[in-house]
Amino acid sequence: MKMDADIQFLILSEGKSNILPADIVVRCQPSSVGPVGTVDDETLNGWRWYLATVRSLPHSIGTYIQKVVEDDLVAARQADRDLGTEDFNRWLTMGRLMAVSFGETSLSNEHWQMVKEMERSRKDRLK
Template identity: 70%
Template sequence: MPFTHFIPLTVDYLNTASLSPKKDYETNRLVSGVLQLAEGSHIMIDETHLQAGTLNSVGVENVRLIKNLMELQKVEYDFKYYKMEMEADVQLLILSEGKSNILPADLVLPFRPLSVESCEIGDAEALKAWRWYLASLKSLPHSIEPDMQKVVEDDLVAARQADRSLGSQDFSRWLTMGRLMSVSFGETSLSLEHWQMVKELERLRTERLQLKIN
């Protein structure tokens, strides 16, 4: 990824970390916080080492700040006498032993690798090319042609009839997946093939969740 940041989430980390940028009036400078990241950054939060403990006031505030970033894509800047929310563009991936009770992720996917193999990191030029590719694709324009709009609408109605628990957030996520699927192939319009790929990914995810529950 072009920009990444790793957070080892523990009670001690939450109770001591400075996640929010703060204004230092003695130096008249803004002291950066962990969540003050470049546009398009990717955060990986590791909950696997999180153990029972008590959060102090800083810890409770830090949990709120992370939730605010996840749900609203906003980072709160602390100017001591007042606070200001700034728009953010940050993706978050949470690694957890189970569904996170602290950070409510939009999507849950049980990790089930078929095999564990070593992965060789490419040379510097190859990594640079991949980072450029990933960063550039996100900015591509995207649209859904009228004929595909009808296909998508019919599929959403059918999905809702089959599963009443599905709501607007699920459908919005599917449309986002459709856009990302299209641009990952360098295309700016959703095709039937890529929409079917999105539906298959969602089917496999749901199937994996059911296997985990059973």
């Protein structure tokens, strides 16, 4: 029996995971390699608290930026017919998280452009 659940996973793998399907794949390309350190529990809990809090903050999209986002989604769909509602939902979620990560409750054009650049960069790394 399928049951909706709001559970977050982060899969770190050297290759594609055959165990769990992933909504998005991001190839890591560090700009420099340094010593790998350990992170204490307090820091980890702080990151977890931050991510959970940011995820639950209220958010809105103004009329102007809504039109910009809509036009960008239409253009993206025309350029790539394989894009679907999951991709669009992910982009909107990224926009919301980008805005609230800067402490804003409304998506700005600047943050939307940052989201589009992140997605372009992610796709380039997968090639």
